[in-house]
C-alpha cells in the first residue's frame with residue numbers, strides 16, 4: 001500500500017474505509033474484499049510488527065511476557081489470526097495491550113485481550129472517543145470496542161521482564177487520544193496512525209489537529225530511535241521518512257492557511273490546494289468533516 005499503485009478493488013476499499021465517518025467502526029462493506037492476510041516480521045531483536053487484518057500490531061517480547069500495541073479489526077477471526085502470528089515468535093502470555101487510539105481497526109479486540117488476562121492501557125481521552133461509537137450501516141450489530149482498564153494523561157511506563165516501554169501522549173494529532181510507544185533499549189517507536197504509508201487521516205471528529213500532529217512528530221523525533229512502526233504500511237519508517245511526513249503536514253497546513261487568508265471560501269478550499277506533491281488522498285477522503293476541520297484549523301470562520 002506504500003507508494004506503488006493499488007489495485008482498483010483495494011483502492012475502493014481504502015476509500016471506503018477512509019471515508020467512513022469518524023467515530024464509526026472502519027469496517028469495510030459486506031461486498032468489499034477482505035483485508036490483507038496477517039503476517040509477522042522482525043523489526044529488531046525481540047520486536048515484531050504484524051501487518052494485515054486492520055492497523056499494524058507491534059509485539060515486544062520479554063522474559064516475563066509480551067507487550068502488544070494495537071489488536072486489529074474487531075472479530076474473533078482477526079484476534080485468532082493475530083494470536084497465531086504472535087505464537088510463531090513467542091509462547092509467552094500477553095501481559096499488556098497498548099491501544100494507540102480508538103479507531104476500531106486498532107482497538108477492535110480490546111475485550112478479548114482483557115478476557116485473556118492482559119492489562120489494557122490507553123490515553124485518558126480514549127474512553128470518551130469510544131462513547132461516540134455508532135455501528136456502521138453495513139454492520140449494525142457491531143458494538144463499541146471495550147474500554148481500557150488503565151488510562152494516563154501524558155506518560156506511562158511499563159516495566160516487564162527487565163525491559164522498559166514508555167507510552168507518551170504529546171498532543172492531539174490523528175485523534176485527541178493518541179499514544180506513541182517508545183522502546184528505548186531497542187531504539188524503536190510504534191506510532192499508531194500518526195504515521196501511515198498511504199496518507200494521513202485527519203479525524204477532526206475525534207479531536208484531530210494537524211498543528212498538534214506536527215508537534216507530536218517533533219517530540220517523537222527528539223527520542224533516540226531509528227525505526228518507527230507505522231499504523232498502516234508494510235515497513236517501518238526511517239527518521240528521514242518521518243521528517244518528510246512531518247514536512248508534508250506542515251506544507252498542507254501552510255497552504256490551507258494561505259487560502260483562508262486569501263478569503264477562499266470553505267467549499268473551494270480543498271480544490272484550491274496543491275496536494276499532488278503531498279499524498280494521493282483517496283476519492284471521498286475530503287468529506288465535510290475533514291474539509292470543515294481543515295478550514296477551521298487554518299483560521300477560517
Ligand SMILES: [Zn+2]
Nearest residue numbers: 101103174193
Ligand atoms: Zn486511526
